[in-house]
Amino acid sequence: MFLRRTIPIFIVGFFGAFTLFGWFIENESIKAFINDDATQWYDIIASFAIFLGALNLLKLQSLKVLKRQSGWQYSLIAILSFLYVFVIGFFMRGAFFVEISSIPSNPDPMINLVNETTALELNSSYFVDVNNENPFRIEVPFYTDSSADDFVAQLASLGVNSAVVPTPWGAHIQTSGGLFKWMFDNIFTPLSATMFALLAFFVASASYRAFKARNFEATLLLLAGIIIMIGRVPVGSLISSWFVMYLTVLGVGVVLSGLVRDRRIIFGWVLFGLLFVTILGMQMGWPIDKPTMFFLPALQEWIYMVPNVAGARAIMIGIGLGIIITSLRYIFGLEKSYIGDQ
């Protein structure tokens, strides 16, 4: 009970109050803790925790395979992919560089060999001041130690002194040309970018379905969305504000037809509106971007700088309030159910 409840609640209260009130205290080590160490500690704890998650994933997927549940073949793929990356992440550096420290008088065979193996396009000017203190590093690493050794042997047969320099642990996951980076570029990135790109399709089908003028609120949502969508792209500045004015007149007519029974009023409005716009246009000579209010790029700017800011600001303040009060509830122990203490 003490270990399960009392201490965790004490930890929340202590660190919560410490980081909260620490903001007001001028003290280097407190500042350092709040600005840096506190989050770093969390990162470290989370880094340990991720192994729990990985274990859980492996366990569930293996169970599927062992029990031959439907789709177990895919679970096998997940397990193998996991193991592949786990191995290149922790047990194989996957990046061994070769550094040339002396070159023969005729470097051409060596340069040919290097270019052939690495698809680089080196020429002799790259090797001008190569020596033991200042070796030349071939920027394309080898995936395995043995392939790098082989290459060193090949170079040696051409009279070139070279050595294998493995990438240090830790740096190996970020070395361009390394195995981990290859995985990142060719598996991880395309998958994540494509999942992200699926959104382009989903956003289209969602707007198609949801952007319906069911009521006044939905109409506002729809109009704001459409105006931003057109106004922000180049096509928007090709649409004359006069066209938008005509549309507005007709749009108001449609709205009126729902409110007013008398057809003559609607007809009168539309006729008057169209005439007014036409006369005004003839007076002003139909400039594409005037009156500014009806020019889509300007209109979208207004929507996003004025009513949108108001709405966004209210949500921001609301969220701020919610977070502050909720945080205080945790710090003062008013709410404890996140550790299962209801």
Add this chain to the structure above:
Amino acid sequence: MEKLENIILKLGSIDRRIIFLIIGLAVLIPLLRPVDLPIRPGPSSQQVYDAIDSIPDNSKVLISFDYGPSTRPEIHPMTLGVMRQLLDQNRGHKIYVTCLWPDGLYMAKDALKTINKEYTLEKYEDYVLLGFRPGYEAVIKGLENNLRAVYTVDADLTSIDDIPMMEGINSLEDFDFIFSGSAGYPGSLEWVLYGPTTVPLSSGTTSIQVNEVLPYVQSGQLKGILAGMPGAAEYEALVGKKGIATSGMAAQSYGHIVIILFIILGNLAYFIKERRERKY
């Protein structure tokens, strides 16, 4: 009329996979056969351009690469554009590159490679890639406190003390301008919240983030913002070097038009259905 209504109704209950297909084609075709559309810089992009333009000669500019490959088409043209604007004028600006995202490092390396091809630059004289440090906003706070505690070495493990252009730089306040190319958390928001208030800050963000960041532009905490790919294209136009953002804008425009047509169609179908249901 009745027939037309029926067609619209049928189109209104279209399978969403057809929508997917049409959207795909609307984006793909302009990419295969590029079209040139006029680009008119908006005020917030102009503000970024002017803010960078107005920094004094020989300024130290920090560019933070806070995005990864998935948002590259949007943000990459912006960070490249900022570097080009800084270097174009030959005013002796120095570029310092940091990354709050691990993938940001690769983006930064890539951008520096491109820039190095276009300009003759001296590493550690004109630019330095400080690299990625984990810790999200804690990195910003750390940089503000003591930059040299966060970065003891640069991305190539060269000691900071051996880099000539790092002289006199001890915290974020020693920079003259900060630009964050940001695709989410941590990014522009964190730079505003935890960064220095004395250094002008601009940001380029994905379209999606714009709303969140906009109030800070309004309140002046951010000097303008490049909003999504259109922002990037506008900025490319301002800097005068057209790139992938500009060519993507045609695809973008068609994509939008298709979506809007679908929305209009959906609304027409909705109204027709409503009216018919009311009648019977």
Add this chain to the structure above:
Amino acid sequence: MNKQTLQNQLVLIGIVLLTLLISRFEFFNSERSFMFAILLLIIYILFQEVSNVKKNPDSIFLRTIPGLKAVEEAVGRSTEMGRPILYVPGIMDMNEVETVAGVIILGHVANMTAQYETSLDVPVSRSIVMQAAREACKESYLRQGRPELFNDDMVHYVTDEQFAYAAGVNGIMQRSKPAACMYMGKFYAESLLFAETGNGIGAIQIAGTASQAQIPFFVTACDYTLMGEEYFAASAYLSEKPELIGGVKAQDTFKIFLIFLIGLGFLARMLFDLDILSFNLVELIG
């Protein structure tokens, strides 16, 4: 009532005096004095409201939030259809207040699923969240006297990577066809992937988030959405405990104070611009 007003005034004066006093000390960051006073004020309001609620719990009124009523309906519907409930506590870790709130709401949902004997599926994207969510669910099943229905693997880890998690959860939705999907936590771009897939399989969807950029997607694609502040109030509504209801009341009281402050700032600015006031109050606050 009078006594209360007097007490409030005294405390307000006390806070101001304390802040002024403490600002004199070296160790205090006096640039943040205003924030400090505001923080003390909030804490005072919080405890005051909690004790108010405790004193007369019956007189407390909270307006209904439609999304919350829908939670119980959704559990009921899943039971009828014999299909599981999917609960996604966001994609961020426990170091986000939203996630913690999501885990707390999960506890309440688990109470209901234990009562109704509906199966609950909670894929998570962070291991610490996995541990916390398990504790919360286990406690709920114990409280409802159904420990045998609880199983550690109802809360399971998928992956830390945002879109891989989205791909995995979409797969789960496609294959197990849950009758109800709930998304409560911090979300980024994957929100629409969830909501559209959920829509495609015809599930009832209830979302709750304080991620400003994602609220519009949830509003358009889900049946119910707890927006921003509503989301933080949700756990109090569900728990019906005075300490938590008091928190919601404190939010309201402080909101009124803020609106007053906006008005005051506006007025002060106006007076300043009209040269009636010689200083700009807003600059003092900022």
Add this chain to the structure above:
Amino acid sequence: MLFSSLFGAWIAAFLTLGIFSYLFRDNPFYRIAEHVFVGVSAAYWAATFYWTQIYPNLFGRLFPIDGPFNNFWVVDKGHEFSIIYILPLILGIMMLLSVSKQFNWMARWGIAYTVGIAAGLKAFGYLKSNVIEQVASSALPIFDGNTPWFAISGNSIFNNLVIIIGTVSALLYFYFSKEQKGAFGKVTRLGIYFLMISFGASFGFAVMGRISLLIGRFNDLINFSTADYNYATIWIIIFIVIVLGFWSFKNPEKSEV
């Protein structure tokens, strides 16, 4: 071109198209891509977290070159010895031990720490940026003499009034202690209108951003369909379409809900 780049392009094109095939319906190609992604990314983050957090920031501080344990193990990451980092180590190990039923309470300490600092750090940050600064920037000028009455962009009295009215009314929508009826209901209605415009604007922006991403993906696929990559995209599309066609024929869609 190196074999590894060529092979990489084929893999990338296959996985990309596998994910895109989800737009048609859930199918074996998507399931392969999904499971590869889940497996790869879980291990990717485990490795990345270990090598960028635990190794440099924890071990780097407990076993630095001049630390007391330097004859035991050295992790030189430029940090000073810092004994206090024994605490996150203990919490981390407790987290790991919680995998066994007997010790599963141990996770609670780590959770408690995480929640504690989250509460402390976020409360202050949000109070400053989301509340005080937003309130302060709502105090917009109305009568400073050089603000125009009406201007579509930039400061104008009309725009500033709209912002203030919008902010306050939308804020009142979140007021929980009163039923939204009568005059108060009218104000909150107005608040909802502002919220809706804001949502619509966000949505419009999102559409834009999302299409930008698609452009990026298509650019890659177009790139992979060149002769340099042996027309990878084209071959894979043909393969996937044929297999999917055959598969759909054998597994007709159950009535889509």
